[in-house]
Amino acid sequence: MKTARAYPNIALIKYWGKADEELMLPQTGSLSLTLDIHPTTTTVRVRPGASADRLFLNGSLAGTRATGRISRVLDVVRSVCAAKMKAECEKETPQLPFLDVVSVNDGPTGAGLASSASGFAALVVAAVAEYGVELDTRELSRLARRGSGSATRSVCSGVAVWHEGDDCTSVAESVDAPEMAMVTVVLDNTHKDVTSREGMRRTQETSPFHEAWVASTRQMLPHMLEACAKGDFERIGELTELSALRMHSVIMSAQPPILYLSPESWAVWEYAYQARTRGIPVYATSDAGANVVLLTKPEFAEKVAREASRFGSTQIAGPGRGAHLCDTHLDMDGIIAEAVKNSGELPDGV
Ligand code: DP6
Numbered sequence: 001m002k003t004a005r006a007y008p009n010i011a012l013i014k015y016w017g018k019a020d021e022e023l024m025l026p027q028t029g030s031l032s033l034t035l036d037i038h039p040t041t042t043t044v045r046v047r048p049g050a051s052a053d054r055l056f057l058n059g060s061l062a063g064t065r066a067t068g069r070i071s072r073v074l075d076v077v078r079s080v081c082a083a084k085m086k087a088e089c090e091k092e093t094p095q096l097p098f099l100d101v102v103s104v105n106d107g108p109t110g111a112g113l114a115s116s117a118s119g120f121a122a123l124v125v126a127a128v129a130e131y132g133v134e135l136d137t138r139e140l141s142r143l144a145r146r147g148s149g150s151a152t153r154s155v156c157s158g159v160a161v162w163h164e165g166d167d168c169t170s171v172a173e174s175v176d177a178p179e180m181a182m183v184t185v186v187l188d189n190t191h192k193d194v195t196s197r198e199g200m201r202r203t204q205e206t207s208p209f210h211e212a213w214v215a216s217t218r219q220m221l222p223h224m225l226e227a228c229a230k231g232d233f234e235r236i237g238e239l240t241e242l243s244a245l246r247m248h249s250v251i252m253s254a255q256p257p258i259l260y261l262s263p264e265s266w267a268v269w270e271y272a273y274q275a276r277t278r279g280i281p282v283y284a285t286s287d288a289g290a291n292v293v294l295l296t297k298p299e300f301a302e303k304v305a306r307e308a309s310r311f312g313s314t315q316i317a318g319p320g321r322g323a324h325l326c327d328t329h330l331d332m333d334g335i336i337a338e339a340v341k342n343s344g345e346l347p348d349g350v
Helices: 064-089 117-128 137-145 196-206 210-230 233-252 263-277 298-308 332-343
Strands: 002-006 009-013 018-020 030-034 042-048 054-057 099-105 159-162 172-174 181-186 283-284 294-295 313-317 325-326
Touching: 002 030, 002 117, 009 054, 009 137, 009 210, 009 233, 009 294, 009 325, 018 196, 030 210, 042 117, 054 064, 064 099, 064 117, 064 137, 099 332, 117 137, 117 181, 137 172, 172 294, 181 298, 210 233, 233 283, 233 294, 263 283, 263 294, 263 298, 294 298, 298 313
Parallel strands: 054 099
Antiparallel strands: 002 042, 002 325, 009 030, 030 159, 042 099, 159 172, 181 294, 181 313, 283 294
């Protein structure tokens, strides 16, 4: 049995578009901050003799869609691990068993706070360890990418850049950056109407501005990397807002259009502009949902969280650790027994 923990990340330079859907290659590079709140904890255990993986998400047996999604990633994990085992002992390629996966999100699932990023990052780290294989961060990041693009970055600590490239080179790595904090402003805890995956596809296929979005992201990323290296917080903030606004502009120009931001979201964005006129260094960003995340310096985080609490529930986050193994396991047997009982399946059912 192995357990891993990973945290969500919030992109400062956004990823919105795939060059290859199967390999999950992005059209452009992106950059994010891995947070230290809302972790996903995942415990996995081999299922000797079983004919499929099972997923228990937040205490319930997951349906075929979610299970299929993790199984496709686990198939890639198994083939990479089997190839590595064969290369090390030169025996026949081993047939690796299916897994039971028990995963708990400490935060809103599917509400634009990147639960799939922490979920897939934790999954690959736990699964690789359960198969007894050691992979470096690069290889783990490459595997996490197959589950969800943004998961590529949650394998890394703090600020991470995910490179545009091919199957081998499109991985994430941590980069140096100044001290930063984020304040999440949760306005809407419900599931988003259009998933990132679907929204990205629709934008790519229908927006006349999509090429301009790709070109501008390719232009902004090197500036962001330079600002991080120099520790230029104001420049990081300006580029963060620019990337998010350009992403939402291209999303709004899809057909049919997608509006992730609500009037309440814009009120938080307005707050950031207005707070800057009072000398508070705070910049806004939003992902594929109505929530807003405010980027600030650590010494202003409490003030920002207090002021922004009039819009929704706020929480302060700092830079978090990349996906890692933990010694304490989830109560796998208890969670599975309860979930199977509630789903009406036979204990050994798939
Ligand atoms: C707006 O990583 O959730 O958060 O790769 O299809 O799983 P898939 O999409 P996902 O998209 C994240 C989009 C974003 C921007 C970002 O995190 O860079």
